[in-house]
Amino acid sequence: MAEEPKQMKEFEFIEWIRSQTKLDPAVVPVGPGDDTAVVMCGNEKLMVTIDQLLDGVHFKLEACGAKAAGGKAMARSLSDVAAMAALPLGAVVSIALPKGFLREQAEDVHQGLRKVGERFRCPIVGGDVGAWSGPLAIGVTIFARPAGIKPVLRSGAKVGDALCVTGSFGGAWKTQRHLKFVPRIHEARILASRHELHSMIDVSDGLSADLAHICQMSGVGAEVLAGSIPIHPDAKSDPADPTGLTSALGDGEDYELLFTMPAAQADELLRDQPLTVRVSRIGTVVAEKTITLVRADGSKEPLTPHGWEHRA
C-alpha cells in the first residue's frame, strides 16, 4: 500500500529544514534555530531575523485594525533582536494587501510598523508592497548588530544557572496585550551589559515551550518553582484556572525575556532590580534533561511544553 501523503506539521517541517541546512561557521556562526541568525559581514557580526504576521493567525484584522497589526509585526521582530541582546540597525518589510483594501488602511499598516520601529531606532529602509486575493500578510526582517555585547544564544545555559524572567505571563491573547507589548531591547542591553547572561529567548510560543527550546539547545533540563512564576492579571479570569498558572505557562505571546545566568549574579540582579520592569527568578537549570514543575507543597511533576497554537 502506498504511503499516505503527509499533512504538514509545522514544527517537524522546521526540524527538517534545519537538518537540510549546512553552513560554514566561519561565515554563519549562528544559523537557523536561534532568535536571530549571526552572519559575518566583513569583520562585523550581523544579526538577522525574519517574521511574518498573518491575518487570522497572529492578529485578527477586523478586530484590531491595520495599525495595530503593523505595530505588532515590527515589535515581534524587535523582540527577537532583544533576545540576542542586540541593537537594531534597520528593517525591510513586505506587505501583501488584500484586494479592496483602502489606501487609508495600507497607510495604517505602514504607520504601525514605522512608529514602533522609530521608538527603537529601527528605520524601515526598504520594502515590497503588492495586492492579492489573500488576507493581509506582513513580513518584517530586522538586521542588527552586537554593539559591544556578545550575542546571547539559546544554547548557552549551564547547570546551576538561575532561570530568570522579565515581567509577567499569561492572558496576552485574550486581552489583546499581544498587540501592544514593549520589545525588551533596552532591558536586554542593560541585563547583558551588567551580568553574564548564559542564554536567552523571548517568550512568544509560551513560557514552558520556550524554556524547552533553551533546554533542548543547551543540552540541559530545568526545575521551575510554580509559586515563583509571575502571573499577569490578564491570566486570572478563567474559573478553570483560578491562579492563572496554566495560562502563564502555556499562553505565549508575552514577549518577555527568559534567560539564565550564574546564581550569585542573579541574587544581585534581583536585589538591584535595575529595569523598569520587574525581574524574577523562576527556577534553576539542572543536568537531567527534563523540565520539572515544583509545586508549593514540594510535589513535582513533569512540565510538558505546551504553548502557542493557532487561534483562528
Add this chain to the structure above:
Amino acid sequence: MAEEPKQMKEFEFIEWIRSQTKLDPAVVPVGPGDDTAVVMCGNEKLMVTIDQLLDGVHFKLEACGAKAAGGKAMARSLSDVAAMAALPLGAVVSIALPKGFLREQAEDVHQGLRKVGERFRCPIVGGDVGAWSGPLAIGVTIFARPAGIKPVLRSGAKVGDALCVTGSFGGAWKTQRHLKFVPRIHEARILASRHELHSMIDVSDGLSADLAHICQMSGVGAEVLAGSIPIHPDAKSDPADPTGLTSALGDGEDYELLFTMPAAQADELLRDQPLTVRVSRIGTVVAEKTITLVRADGSKEPLTPHGWEHRA
C-alpha cells in the same frame, strides 16, 4: 459631501511610503527606491532587499508547483542584488503555507529556494514558517556586500550615456520563462568590474517601466531605438504584435539588466561581448526628461512606461 474612501493604488502608496521616510544618510546611504537599500554595518556597507512572491500574482501554484515557486522567489531577490552589482551573503525566508498543504509540497518550496540560493552562494540562514487560511506566500530577504565594487544605483545615469541591456525581452510570463531565469549576479560583477556603470536596474516591471525608473531617479530622459531592442522568441507569437516589440517593452519579468555607461566604453563592451549572454545597446540618455521611441523610419513617439500588471 464626504470624500470617498480611496481604493489602493500600489504605486501611489509606494510613493507615499517614500515621502514618509526620513533616513540619516550616514547610516543609510541608500533608502527605499533602489533595487536594494544600503546600510552601514560598522565600517562595512551592507545591502538588503526583500521581495514577496504571492500565489496568483507572481506565480500560479496549481500550474507551476511548489518547487518552481520557491526557486523564483529566491531568484527574484537575487536579481535585485545583481542590479546593484553586489555579492549575496545570505538569505532569510518566510513561508506562509495554505492549510492542507502537504509536507512534500512544503519541502519543495524550501528546496526550490535552497537550490537557487546555493548556485549563487546565498545560504538560507534563518526563516519563519507558519500555516494559515490564505494562499502560499513566500518572502525572501537577501543581504549582500559590495565586495570591492561600488554599488551601482538607479540614480546615476548621465546625459550621453549609452543605454544597454543583457539578453532579450518579452513573453516571459506567457511561456513560464519567469519561473526559471538566471539572476544576473555574475554578469553584473563582470560588467561593473570592467566598466564604469553609471546606473543599473533589473527588468522586472517591464523594459519601458524600468527605464522610466532610471530616468526619473537620475533626472534625465532617454531615446530608445525600436530596431535595436533584442526581442525574445517568446514574444513573437501574438498576431496583434507580430514583431513582439510591444511585448518586449511592456511584459516585464525578464530579469535582465538594464544599465547606462559612457558611450565609448559601451562600444568596447559590445565589441568584446565578455558575457555568456549577449549585451546590446538600445539607446542613449538625453537631457530632456522624456522617453522617446525612435522607429526604423526615423519617426519619433513618446514611450509611455507600461509594464507589469497583475495577471491573476
